[in-house]
Amino acid sequence: xxxxxxxxxxxxxxPRHPSLKINAKEPFNAEPTRQDLxxxxxxxxxxxxxxxxxxxxxxxDIDRYSLAIDGLVEKPIQLSMAQIRLLPKYNVTAxxxxxxxxxxxxxxxxxxxxxxxxxxxxxxxxxxxxxxxxVLELVGVSxxxxxxxxxxxxxxxxxxxxxxxxxxxxxxxxxxxxQATNPEADVLLAYEMNGxxxxxxxxxxxxxxVPGVIGARSVKWLDRITIIEQxxxxxxxxxxxxxxxxxxxxxxxxxxxxxxxMDFPVQSxxxxxxxxxxxxxxxxxxxxxxxxxxxxxxERVDVSIDGGKxxxxxxxxxxxxxxxxxxxxxxxDKWAWVLFxxxxxxxxxxxxxxxxxxxxxxxVQPENVMxxxxxxxxxxxxxxxxxxxxxxxxx
Numbered sequence: 331x332x333x334x335x336x337x338x339x340x341x342x343x344x345p346r347h348p349s350l351k352i353n354a355k356e357p358f359n360a361e362p363t364r365q366d367l368x369x370x371x372x373x374x375x376x377x378x379x380x381x382x383x384x385x386x387x388x389x390x391d392i393d394r395y396s397l398a399i400d401g402l403v404e405k406p407i408q409l410s411m412a413q414i415r416l417l418p419k420y421n422v423t424a425x426x427x428x429x430x431x432x433x434x435x436x437x438x439x440x441x442x443x444x445x446x447x448x449x450x451x452x453x454x455x456x457x458x459x460x461x462x463x464x465v466l467e468l469v470g471v472s473x474x475x476x477x478x479x480x481x482x483x484x485x486x487x488x489x490x491x492x493x494x495x496x497x498x499x500x501x502x503x504x505x506x507x508x509q510a511t512n513p514e515a516d517v518l519l520a521y522e523m524n525g526x527x528x529x530x531x532x533x534x535x536x537x538x539x540v541p542g543v544i545g546a547r548s549v550k551w552l553d554r555i556t557i558i559e560q561x562x563x564x565x566x567x568x569x570x571x572x573x574x575x576x577x578x579x580x581x582x583x584x585x586x587x588x589x590x591x592m593d594f595p596v597q598s599x600x601x602x603x604x605x606x607x608x609x610x611x612x613x614x615x616x617x618x619x620x621x622x623x624x625x626x627x628x629e630r631v632d633v634s635i636d637g638g639k640x641x642x643x644x645x646x647x648x649x650x651x652x653x654x655x656x657x658x659x660x661x662x663d664k665w666a667w668v669l670f671x672x673x674x675x676x677x678x679x680x681x682x683x684x685x686x687x688x689x690x691x692x693x694v695q696p697e698n699v700m701x702x703x704x705x706x707x708x709x710x711x712x713x714x715x716x717x718x719x720x721x722x723x724x725x
Contacts, residue, residue: 333394334535334551336492336500337385344386344530347376353445357382357493358531361450364601368617368669371648372423373453375524378532381428381451383493383501383566386530387551395535397519401557402482404470411535414519417460422516424541424665425621426548427452427594429571432714433707439699442707449599449714452621454667457539458522463513471557476508482557485510487538487549495565503547504562505540505592516541516665519552541665542624543592544708546571561590576703583705591708594623596695598631598670598687599714611678611720616644618714621667622689627656630688631670637682638697638713644672644685656690680719 340356350360361367362377369377389395392411400406428451430444437446462485463473470478477483486504493501509515518539521528528534533550540547546566561567572588598620603609620628631644646654646668652661654668670685686695696702699712 332396333391334387334389334490334553336387336490336551338492340385342385342388346380346531350377350380351448351450353447357384358386359445361447364448364450364604367450367453368601368619371454371669372524373455375455375526375529375532378453378455379428379451380531381545382531383495384491387490388530389535392535397536397552398554399465399469399556400554401486402478402480402559403557404479407469409465409468411521414460414465414521414536417464419458420461420516420518421456421458422518422539422541422665423454423456423663424516424539425452425454425667426539426545427597427621429544429546429591429594429708430706431597432599432710435712436699436703436707436710440703442703442705444707449601452545452619452667455523456525457518457520458525459518459520459536459539461513462517462519462538463511465519465555466511469557471507471511473511473513474508475511476506478507478557480557481559483507484558484561486556486558486562487552488554488556489549490551490553495570500553501549501566502562502564503549503567504558505543505547507557509540544571544594547592570706571708572706573709574704574706576700579705595709595711596620596622596626596628596687596689596693597711598685598695600683600685600716603683603716603718605717607716607718608721609676609718611676613673614676615671615673616683616685617669617671618685619667619669620646620687622687622693625664626693627658627662627664627690628668628687629656629690629692631668632686632688633672633674634684635674635676635681637715638684642672644670646670676718676720678720680717683716683718684713686713
């Protein structure tokens with residue numbers, strides 16, 4: 331594409347914050363520390379997890395960049411960044427979460443394939459840009475449309491990003507047309523993150539943000555949007571990011587038997603403590619995040635300090651001074667995570683601290699990771715445990 335290129339090597343990578351935990355160098359994949367992740371409700375750009383499949387694209391001339399929109403539409407067009415910025419701008423606060431978040435814990439039970447993420451492969455940001463529903467109207471697709479007059483039912487996002495899984499071709503993914511054209515779904519063509527122009531790691535100059543679904547569908551470095559009849563046939567839609575039962579292995583897997591994963595389940599994790607932390611007996615702070623897909627709110631966060639034998643409810647919050655009420659869209663951010671905090675009295679000895687969340691549809695996290703184990707290690711939302719010992723415990 332004129333103005334935007336996908337490099338073939340890693341010689342021109344952008345700088346990153348030195349505190350990030352690097353899980354893979356080439357392509358670069360990294361997450362913040364647990365404590366840094368929950369320093370604020372809005373995740374600073376430097377601490378937002380980096381998920382890449384190849385070298386980071388480079389904008390050589392922003393004035394020459396344009397986005398193609400074509401396929402099964404009445405009037406294909408090319409849009410410059412200046413034209414996209416003329417459309418009504420929306421700010422949407424949304425949490426993006428990698429489907430492989432907490433994969434390391436799943437791998438400790440039984441080996442899986444994929445980047446070894448801890449619990450910080452997610453972040454919450456304010457995304458600014460044009461709604462995709464407005465953009466698609468420019469090519470003759472009305473709002474709240476499920477099929478075009480030419481038979482288009484899905485919207486495919488194609489990146490300039492080159493990756494080995496696509497045999498050197500571009501990264502791509504799709505969402506149903508009904509979701510893309512629904513203004514209430516808040517799907518954005520984003521050019522800002524936290525009030526600033528997107529940086530290179532997060533999709534400069536333009537990316538899609540699809541709230542409420544796994545991060546793999548929020549394609550960065552957009553080159554083209556195509557309206558198609560069937561869902562995207564790319565690698566990351568057809569041969570990755572699918573949820574298989576524990577009985578499936580690499581010898582008997584049949585990718586066609588499962589649909590591409592979109593929504594993500596209710597999730598929570600403790601970020602204020604690490605395993606084998608030594609703490610003083612007395613009051614300690616237990617804090618972390620909870621989030622659910624599909625715009626579902628967090629109804630409850632339960633914490634235990636005895637491995638799940640007894641529970642108490644943690645305090646939930648988003649914005650300072652605004653009470654959080656699940657599914658209250660007028661005061662709360664429906665696509666965003668909820669932070670939680672509890673102060674507990676820990677006696678001497680060892681403690682198995684656990685958290686689980688319940689969303690507004692009464693979905694609750696499963697207790698056992700092996701009941702949801704899958705060979706790609708995605709969507710690990712089992713109870714999150716942290717094992718600590720007090721300074722008075724015998725070593």
